[in-house]
Amino acid sequence: MNKKVGIIIILTLAALGYLVIYTFGPSSTTSIGPQVNPESLKPAQASAVAHDNETFKVYHNKDIAENFYAVSVPQSWQILSVTSNAGEYDFGFDGGAAKVELKDVPDTSTLELFILSQEEPSLRTSLGGYKRIGYRKININGNDAYQLHYLSDIDSVKYENIKTYITGQDRAAAITLSIPQTMVASLKNTSDLVTNSFSWENK
Numbered sequence: 001m002n003k004k005v006g007i008i009i010i011l012t013l014a015a016l017g018y019l020v021i022y023t024f025g026p027s028s029t030t031s032i033g034p035q036v037n038p039e040s041l042k043p044a045q046a047s048a049v050a051h052d053n054e055t056f057k058v059y060h061n062k063d064i065a066e067n068f069y070a071v072s073v074p075q076s077w078q079i080l081s082v083t084s085n086a087g088e089y090d091f092g093f094d095g096g097a098a099k100v101e102l103k104d105v106p107d108t109s110t111l112e113l114f115i116l117s118q119e120e121p122s123l124r125t126s127l128g129g130y131k132r133i134g135y136r137k138i139n140i141n142g143n144d145a146y147q148l149h150y151l152s153d154i155d156s157v158k159y160e161n162i163k164t165y166i167t168g169q170d171r172a173a174a175i176t177l178s179i180p181q182t183m184v185a186s187l188k189n190t191s192d193l194v195t196n197s198f199s200w201e202n203k
Contacts, residue, residue: 034064034086041079056193060201063087064102066170071100072197074190087171096159096179096187098194103165103172111172112137115146115165123163129153133160140166141199152178160184164195169202 043057056072063086073091080092087102105114124130127150134149145166152159158181166173175198177191 036084036086037061037063054190056197058197059089061087061089061100062201064171066202067102067168068201069168069173070197070199070201071175071194073098073194095183096177098178099174099176100198101174101176103174105172111144111165111167112146114172115148119163119165120148123148123150123152127152129158138164140164140196143167143200151181154178162191162195164198166198168200173198173200 040059040061040063043059045055045057055075057075058070058072060068060070062068067087069087071089074093077091077093077098080090080097085101089098089100091098091100103114103119105111109117120132129152131151132148133151134147136147138145138147143166145164148163148165150161150163152161159178160181161176161178163174163176166175175195177194179187179191
């Protein structure tokens with residue numbers, strides 16, 4: 001609609017006693033999706049873990065209704081950047097990285113079918129040196145989960161990646177741990193603790 005004509009219509013309707021709200025420009029077609037909740041970025045302290053006396057911090061993500069969750073990571077891990085993606089964390093630690101995110105699985109699919117038909121093919125084409133070395137179904141705090149274990153090359157460094165997909169009532173969650181092969185043995189207990197700490201907090 002021509003802006004001048006639109007203003008005339010608004011003035012005419014206003015004169016007749018109608019309440020009119022009319023917007024022009026890009027904002028009229030922009031929708032706002034889920035936003036990052038600042039409270040999700042404030043970790044709570046957890047108790048020390050016995051195997052190496054390392055203290056963990058707990059993040060309670062409250063970005064998307066019906067998809068609240070908690071995950072624990074070592075105190076030394078830092079958020080690399082404040083992501084604009086609701087429900088997501090990107091962590092960095094000495095030599096490696098970790099990501100926690102939400103996945104919107106189509107209603108016409110199952111989580112396992114989604115992993116095998118969409119997620120793994122995408123990883124295969126987007127990562128250098130992709131090679132699957134394991135896949136299994138597990139249980140994370142009462143939720144069915146699927147763990148994809150694969151290799152990748154980043155800047156001539158070979159990484160082992162463990163990506164765990166966890167079923168949820170609305171969306172699924174995915175935890176990805178990317179560790180240089182030379183550090184896998186020393187970080188195995190830590191990576192297991194992070195993955196197994198995940199829990200949904202929908203009330």
